[in-house]
Amino acid sequence: MPSNTSVIYLKHPVEFPVVGEHLAAKTVQDFKPVLKDGEVLTRNLVFSLDPYMRGKMRDPSKKSYSPAFEIGHPLDARGVAEVIESKNPKYPVGSIIHAFVGWEEYSVVPDLPTTRIIPGARDSGLPLWSYVSVLGSPGLTAYASLKDIGKPKAGETIFISAASGAVGQLAGQLAKVWGLTVIGSAGSDEKVEYLIKQVGFDHAFNYKKQSTREALAQSAPKGIDIYFENVGGETLEAALDALNKHGRIIASGMISQYNTTTPYGIKNLMQVVAKSLTMRGFISADFHEQYFEEFFKEVRQLLLDRKIIYKVDEAQGVAAAPEAFVGLLSGKNFGKQVVQVADL
Amino acid sequence: MPSNTSVIYLKHPVEFPVVGEHLAAKTVQDFKPVLKDGEVLTRNLVFSLDPYMRGKMRDPSKKSYSPAFEIGHPLDARGVAEVIESKNPKYPVGSIIHAFVGWEEYSVVPDLPTTRIIPGARDSGLPLWSYVSVLGSPGLTAYASLKDIGKPKAGETIFISAASGAVGQLAGQLAKVWGLTVIGSAGSDEKVEYLIKQVGFDHAFNYKKQSTREALAQSAPKGIDIYFENVGGETLEAALDALNKHGRIIASGMISQYNTTTPYGIKNLMQVVAKSLTMRGFISADFHEQYFEEFFKEVRQLLLDRKIIYKVDEAQGVAAAPEAFVGLLSGKNFGKQVVQVADL
Numbered sequence: 001m002p003s004n005t006s007v008i009y010l011k012h013p014v015e016f017p018v019v020g021e022h023l024a025a026k027t028v029q030d031f032k033p034v035l036k037d038g039e040v041l042t043r044n045l046v047f048s049l050d051p052y053m054r055g056k057m058r059d060p061s062k063k064s065y066s067p068a069f070e071i072g073h074p075l076d077a078r079g080v081a082e083v084i085e086s087k088n089p090k091y092p093v094g095s096i097i098h099a100f101v102g103w104e105e106y107s108v109v110p111d112l113p114t115t116r117i118i119p120g121a122r123d124s125g126l127p128l129w130s131y132v133s134v135l136g137s138p139g140l141t142a143y144a145s146l147k148d149i150g151k152p153k154a155g156e157t158i159f160i161s162a163a164s165g166a167v168g169q170l171a172g173q174l175a176k177v178w179g180l181t182v183i184g185s186a187g188s189d190e191k192v193e194y195l196i197k198q199v200g201f202d203h204a205f206n207y208k209k210q211s212t213r214e215a216l217a218q219s220a221p222k223g224i225d226i227y228f229e230n231v232g233g234e235t236l237e238a239a240l241d242a243l244n245k246h247g248r249i250i251a252s253g254m255i256s257q258y259n260t261t262t263p264y265g266i267k268n269l270m271q272v273v274a275k276s277l278t279m280r281g282f283i284s285a286d287f288h289e290q291y292f293e294e295f296f297k298e299v300r301q302l303l304l305d306r307k308i309i310y311k312v313d314e315a316q317g318v319a320a321a322p323e324a325f326v327g328l329l330s331g332k333n334f335g336k337q338v339v340q341v342a343d344l
Numbered sequence: 345m346p347s348n349t350s351v352i353y354l355k356h357p358v359e360f361p362v363v364g365e366h367l368a369a370k371t372v373q374d375f376k377p378v379l380k381d382g383e384v385l386t387r388n389l390v391f392s393l394d395p396y397m398r399g400k401m402r403d404p405s406k407k408s409y410s411p412a413f414e415i416g417h418p419l420d421a422r423g424v425a426e427v428i429e430s431k432n433p434k435y436p437v438g439s440i441i442h443a444f445v446g447w448e449e450y451s452v453v454p455d456l457p458t459t460r461i462i463p464g465a466r467d468s469g470l471p472l473w474s475y476v477s478v479l480g481s482p483g484l485t486a487y488a489s490l491k492d493i494g495k496p497k498a499g500e501t502i503f504i505s506a507a508s509g510a511v512g513q514l515a516g517q518l519a520k521v522w523g524l525t526v527i528g529s530a531g532s533d534e535k536v537e538y539l540i541k542q543v544g545f546d547h548a549f550n551y552k553k554q555s556t557r558e559a560l561a562q563s564a565p566k567g568i569d570i571y572f573e574n575v576g577g578e579t580l581e582a583a584l585d586a587l588n589k590h591g592r593i594i595a596s597g598m599i600s601q602y603n604t605t606t607p608y609g610i611k612n613l614m615q616v617v618a619k620s621l622t623m624r625g626f627i628s629a630d631f632h633e634q635y636f637e638e639f640f641k642e643v644r645q646l647l648l649d650r651k652i653i654y655k656v657d658e659a660q661g662v663a664a665a666p667e668a669f670v671g672l673l674s675g676k677n678f679g680k681q682v683v684q685v686a687d688l
Binding site for chain 1: 408602624
């Protein structure tokens with residue numbers, strides 16, 4: 001093990017993080033960690049980059065659901081990794097595990113309850129990135145929040161923002177499987193074309209070319225019943241106006257508000273009162289116990305049967321991770337962002 | 345029946361309604377209606393004025409949960425009335441009924457499903473205004489939304505805005521009965537004193553003298569678990585910041601936003617995502633079937649046992665109704681606003 005390249009967290013960003021200033025790749029030569037009992041050394045294969053990580057780039061004194069990143073240490077992420085040295089009998093050498101790893105080539109992984117072996121990972125017929133995306137936390141987010149908060153009924157209409165992203169593309173396909181009319185917004189013509197021609201959305205539009213308000217008036221003249229919220233701001237305002245009585249807002253994320261010191265003011269929240277709307281936030285961990293098993297089984301089968309597809313945007317190598325993350329925050333990714341570190 | 349004074353709806357207001365321009369009292373001489381089958385003629389005793397009525401003062405082409413008032417006709421309200429002429433065997437002459445009546449002395453009431461006889465109204469030991477306030481729709485609103493949306497647990501903390509109003513004063517007392525710490529805001533020192541000394545709130549403050557943000561930091565240093573929302577705007581923003589993880593917002597009303605063409609922009613809705621909050625609007629009719637019986641029984645007994653109190657602000661006579669309604673919209677009322685029309 002001659003060297004280990006890691007992405008180190010350097011400084012809390014105020015608005016968008018800048019590569020080199022707030023996070024940067026760094027290589028350590030002769031990486032030879034000494035494991036404590038319970039720990040394993042992993043060779044990381046792929047890890048996930050997600051918008052929620054921006055919330056961890058903060059002063060640790062500001063509380064939130066997820067602990068802050070530590071300055072001077074590697075950032076972490078859900079990853080798929082091979083155990084290459086083990087002081088934990090649960091994870092023998094050669095196991096393929098799903099765990100929190102650093103944004104790096106090799107990690108020392110402590111014995112956390114969130115670590116688990118992926119059975120049959122070597123020959124499941126599914127790419128390894130599946131386990132940190134469509135079959136991982138973003139997938140569970142889409143599945144469980146759509147069921148638990150969206151309460152979808154066949155014949156209803158759902159609008160999904162950031163629809164080609166990690167959560168949106170699965171949410172849209174599940175909604176189709178469950179009999180809904182699906183409308184999506186995305187930030188490029190290429191993404192819109194993908195949503196309509198390949199994913200099978202009923203309607204999709206490029207929010208940079210057409211206002212959400214206008215697009216919803218055209219594609220959902222009778223209003224929408226569910227809004228799958230990933231972006232916030234003006235899109236949320238337009239959705240609030242378009243929602244029908246007893247509509248549901250799945251508050252999964254508000255990426256337009258993560259990197260700004262001048263947040264957008266939502267002026268029509270009165271619609272929540274006027275139309276008896278429900279808006280609910282969540283974290284996917286809240287749903288794990290109730291939904292993980294059925295989610296994994298159902299979505300895995302839909303993937304194997306090719307009834308749903310899933311697009312990832314793969315950055316190649318740890319050193320590419322910082323740029324990929326900053327790109328993700330402004331929608332440069334096309335599909336769910338992952339970092340491919342090594343082959344199995 | 346020599347004359348009938350009614351309040352007529354004249355014009356849709358843009359911001360605050362103005363007495364004489366948008367609504368005005370008018371007296372008809374020799375009022376002698378001819379009843380159709382199913383109708384009754386009522387002598388109105390008391391009726392309720394509520395903020396939701398502002399939402400009915402709109403162009404009927406704008407849809408909302410409650411039909412718009414009709415220009416040229418009397419406004420309507422929930423009232424308690426005596427049947428003085430009847431073409432409906434369900435409501436014989438002499439019955440005391442709870443029905444939608446005009447803002448007027450005498451009304452012709454059609455056979456609507458919302459009409460019902462109040463059993464024992466003449467000698468229940470409770471004033472007649474009870475049936476349009478603490479035991480009527482505002483009471484059901486407080487009881488059912490607190491249970492169904494607030495999901496209160498003993499030991500939690502609730503913050504209630506417009507806390508001495510129709511809904512707030514009952515919500516606060518029920519929360520106390522159910523073991524919560526109760527904080528309220530109101531718009532005058534007199535109301536604050538009433539909440540603390542007579543109603544038994546744990547904390548109360550005058551939002552015109554102290555910011556909600558500062559008051560909540562003092563009275564709820566560990567945060568709040570439920571926000572009973574009656575006002576909107578900056579108060580909602582402060583509550584969003586003060587809510588704990590998995591907090592609930594009962595979106596009962598947003599009175600600060602009813603009479604303005606420049607609504608306040610809520611800049612921290614991101615808290616819904618960050619803290620897994622739930623915000624839900626409703627109309628009390630949605631709760632009627634599930635909750636009315638237990639609500640009526642429980643709250644009536646609490647009133648008879650003097651374990652809760654309830655304050656009304658009684659305008660005297662139909663002609664006083666327009667001013668009372670406009671006053672209600674700016675918080676001039678102290679207690680739930682009703683109009684006393686006649687004695688039993």
